[in-house]
Amino acid sequence: MTDNALREFRMPDVGEGLQDAEIIRWLVAPGDSVTDGQVVCEVETAKAAVELPIPYDGVVHELCFPEGATVDVGAPIITVTAGARAAVTVPGPEARTPVLVGYGAAPASAVRRHRRREGSSPAAPVAVALPLAKPPVRKLAKELGVDLAAVVPTGPRGDVTRADVRSVAEADPATTPTPPVDTAPAVPAVPAMPAAQETRVPVTGVRRATARAMVASAFTAPHVTEFVTVDVTRTMKLVRRLKRHPDMAGLRVGPLLLAARAFLVAVRRNPEINASWDEERQEIVLKHRINLGVAAATPRGLLVPTVADADRRTLPELAVALEELTTTAREGRTPPAALRGGTVTLTNIGVFGIDTGTPILNPGESAILALGAIGERPWVHRGKVVPRQVTTLALSFDHRLVDGALGSRVLADTAALLNDPGLLLTRA
Numbered sequence: 001m002t003d004n005a006l007r008e009f010r011m012p013d014v015g016e017g018l019q020d021a022e023i024i025r026w027l028v029a030p031g032d033s034v035t036d037g038q039v040v041c042e043v044e045t046a047k048a049a050v051e052l053p054i055p056y057d058g059v060v061h062e063l064c065f066p067e068g069a070t071v072d073v074g075a076p077i078i079t080v081t082a083g084a085r086a087a088v089t090v091p092g093p094e095a096r097t098p099v100l101v102g103y104g105a106a107p108a109s110a111v112r113r114h115r116r117r118e119g120s121s122p123a124a125p126v127a128v129a130l131p132l133a134k135p136p137v138r139k140l141a142k143e144l145g146v147d148l149a150a151v152v153p154t155g156p157r158g159d160v161t162r163a164d165v166r167s168v169a170e171a172d173p174a175t176t177p178t179p180p181v182d183t184a185p186a187v188p189a190v191p192a193m194p195a196a197q198e199t200r201v202p203v204t205g206v207r208r209a210t211a212r213a214m215v216a217s218a219f220t221a222p223h224v225t226e227f228v229t230v231d232v233t234r235t236m237k238l239v240r241r242l243k244r245h246p247d248m249a250g251l252r253v254g255p256l257l258l259a260a261r262a263f264l265v266a267v268r269r270n271p272e273i274n275a276s277w278d279e280e281r282q283e284i285v286l287k288h289r290i291n292l293g294v295a296a297a298t299p300r301g302l303l304v305p306t307v308a309d310a311d312r313r314t315l316p317e318l319a320v321a322l323e324e325l326t327t328t329a330r331e332g333r334t335p336p337a338a339l340r341g342g343t344v345t346l347t348n349i350g351v352f353g354i355d356t357g358t359p360i361l362n363p364g365e366s367a368i369l370a371l372g373a374i375g376e377r378p379w380v381h382r383g384k385v386v387p388r389q390v391t392t393l394a395l396s397f398d399h400r401l402v403d404g405a406l407g408s409r410v411l412a413d414t415a416a417l418l419n420d421p422g423l424l425l426t427r428a
Contacts, residue, residue: 293342
């Protein structure tokens with residue numbers, strides 16, 4: 001390729017195995033000059049919003065897709081003229097694909113919703129990158145009529161498992177055998193609602209990925225949810241003291257921080273719950289690190305950024321990590337690496353005034369704790385009914401690898417630590 005060539009910048013793999021991304025905003029236009037490392041667009045993947053820097057200098061020749069288009073990894077998204085001449089050179093099959101620094105090269109795949117430009121000739125067929133799946137799983141998908149590209153993988157390596165395929169087959173009537181034709185009179189179809197009475201919102205990016213993951217989790221892992229109501233008056237007093245402590249100056253201190261600490265201690269005391277289920281091998285995978293996911297509601301949808309080795313952090317360090325992750329998630333700046341590797345999750349539904357709920361497991365994890373609203377309630381304390389600060393904890397777990405006794409111990413330990421936070425000194 002000469003210095004005056006027309007260069008193609010292709011959609012990089014910005015999240016280890018993600019197959020596509022949606023172009024949110026272009027930051028350049030045809031005719032603009034660009035330099036190596038300059039951010040040319042923002043894209044949204046199934047996990048986060050990411051800025052894409054271009055890896056060379058030149059002048060923008062064409063934006064291959066409009067804002068809002070969903071583009072497969074490996075497809076050209078922008079062309080840049082490096083010099084005065086406009087000689088077009090197409091990279092051969094062995095050419096190096098420009099990628100986002102830190103993510104490595106990804107195999108080229110076909111572009112979804114690729115609109116052919118007027119007057120252009122049809123593009124040559126390009127091999128589509130198939131989802132990770134072992135031959136027996138692919139055979140099962142073929143037998144059940146399931147498209148592997150539509151399956152959300154829950155395997156430990158991001159691969160599609162037998163259970164993933166079966167859950168899609170059971171949820172989609174189109175993949176099941178056609179029943180005998182019914183000769184009874186057809187029931188009149190329900191008329192569609194007038195357009196003025198409804199609005200359809202396309203589901204893309206984070207919301208689409210969340211929907212798929214929740215369906216896969218709900219129909220794959222047998223969920224069990226246990227509840228306990230606990231007096232957290234002493235925890236709330238400790239929160240007020242910590243806010244005035246010099247070590248916590250400038251940090252956000254609230255019930256979520258101490259609930260996270262209590263949950264981490266409970267998991268560390270019961271390490272069997274820090275695990276995942278390998279459907280393909282029918283094995284329980286015990287995790288040696290406790291990585292705490294924290295559910296965060298963002299404008300783009302639900303994100304679960306992760307605090308690595310959360311149990312090994314001091315309380316101030318944990319406070320800093322929680323604040324940074326939730327802030328970057330709400331601002332849409334969470335890096336893909338921060339959304340991977342969680343082993344257990346904490347969700348704070350109490351901030352919405354909700355007492356309790358039945359949280360759905362994050363795929364690949366075995367437990368999720370929901371912290372409910374904290375408020376004054378009548379409570380028997382030292383033989384008298386008095387107003388106390390009370391909340392309800394809900395723990396959902398995967399019953400394939402977590403039995404009732406183990407789940408109950410984790411929930412009871414968490415509740416005991418929030419009831420008497422002084423126990424953190426002896427149980428931590």
